[in-house]
Amino acid sequence: MKPIASVEEIRDKVRKLEGRVSSSIIEELEKKLIEIYEKNGLYEEELDRILDEVVKRYESSIIEPGEPVGTVAAQSLGEPSTQMTLRVFHYAGVREFNVTLGLPRLIEIVDARKKPETPIMEIYLEDDYKYSEDKAKEVARKIESTYVENVAESITFSPFEGVIVRLDPGMLEDKGVDVSDVVRAIEELNLGEVEVDEEGHIIRVKLSEEYMDFTKMEKVRQKIASTKIKGVKGIRKVIIQKRGDEYVLVAEGSNLEDVMKIEGVDWRRVYTNDIMEIERVLGIEAARAAIIREVKGVLEDQGLDVDIRHIMLLADVMTWTGRVRQIGRMGVAGEKPSVLARATFEMTVQKLIEAAASGETDYLTGVPENIIIGQIIPVGTGLIELYATLGGARKHKEEG
Incomplete structure (x- = not known):
């Protein structure tokens, strides 16, 4: 067996695969082969066998023309999701937080909810x-958002003294907050005069006359308790x-x-894990990547192995218009160009009446609409259209 002499020899052999496999595979293959060569060395025969195997696996994974990729993806995601448990699990060993996982989380993602249940x-x-x-x-x-109630032992009120906030020195230290920070936050509410006792652990808010009844005082007490001292909102x-x-x-x-x-x-x-927020702050491509990551994570947590390409197709369908759409009547299914396809999903009569009122035309290019009218569906061999000139065929037969 002849050993590989240099890194350049590997690069030359890998680059000969151009046109046979995708450029991303060539880049990754080149990188990994060079790592192996530098660590353990490599023989020519080994390299050739590796390259042949890569091409063989790549070609066997290519989608055949006319393959119903959407149906296969839907089945590949939908069937395993029926095996999921309907529970909420603790997050990665952290007992302080609960995070929605399993089927509820998957539904949350494909429904494109504005806010996840547990962000x-x-x-x-x-x-x-x-x-x-x-x-x-x-x-x-x-x-971390710190509120007055987080650093207070008690928050009470009386008609004579107003609202009394007794601070907990230990909690102040733990949260990294000074008494002055608490006073400033309360003063910004403009409820009345704020006084601090000599030791600094009791804050009295002498309310103006408009708040001097029990119902209003309780509302003020709650408002002071929920006042943010510092931290990021949310x-x-x-x-x-x-x-x-x-x-x-x-x-x-x-x-x-x-x-x-x-x-x-x-x-x-x-x-x-808030996909809509990722879309708003970082854009649609980041949201697409987040959908892939979140769905893949949910399935892996349940021990389900689904090919990444099915998940990528789901993410593409949800995001290709430039915004995140749900898979449902308010999104992908409800925005199909075919009238019959929309009517097969939900609210059949309503969809047909709307289409009739606006004079829509259905060109029967998809699968559901062709099934409804009994035509061959445009999948697999049904994609092929054969044309023949009958007159020319007859003339050729007569000449023969």
Whole structure:
């Protein structure tokens, strides 16, 4: 067996596959073969066998002309999803958070819900912060929303003293908040005069006369309790996880745009499971990638192995118009150009009446509409249209 002499020899052989396999496969194959060569060495016969196997597998995975890829994708995603459990699981071993997984999460994604039931963010930190727990805690404090009720022992009211907020010194320290921060947040509400006792642990809000009845005072008490002192809007809780050498923040709630601006956050690696927010902040391609990642994650969590190309097709169908659409009557199914295809899904009579009123034409280019009228469907051999000149055939027979 003859050993490979250089990296260039590998590159030359791999580049001969151009036109036979896709450029992305050539790039990945070249990279991996060079890694193997530099680590263990490589023989010519081994390289040839690897390249032949790659071409063979690539050609066997190519879709045949006329294959109903949509139907196959729908079956490949729909059938395994019936095996899913209808429960909500804990998130990646973190007991503080619950995240919707399994079938409820899959339905949430394909329905393109405006907000997920349990939004979660993964926040990675920059090099100066990710190796230090103290610095990670510092960033977490900036992100986590802290409200007056989080740092108060009690919040009460009386007709004579107004609203009385008794602060918890331990919670103030834990949340990284000063008494002055609490006072400032309450003063911004403009409810009345704010006084702090000598020890600084009791804040009295002397209300103006318009609030001096029990119903209004209770509303004011609740308003003060829910007043935000600091943090990012929508982020209810942040915990710190150690993954390998680095610290990562996991947040309950989602606010991609504001979190990306926080000092110490690696904005290139921030992730949220809120697909509509990803579309709004980062664009439709990012939303497509998020749909693929989320669906793949849901299926893998359940131990289901579905080819990534089916998931990619689902994501493409949901996003190709430039916005995220649901798979349903308010989205993909309801926006089909065929009247009969729309009528087969839901609200049959209504769809037919609407089409008749607007004078629509159905050109019978899809599958459902051809099944309805009993024609051959445009799938597989049904895609082929044969034309023959009968007169020419008769003339040729007579001459023969």
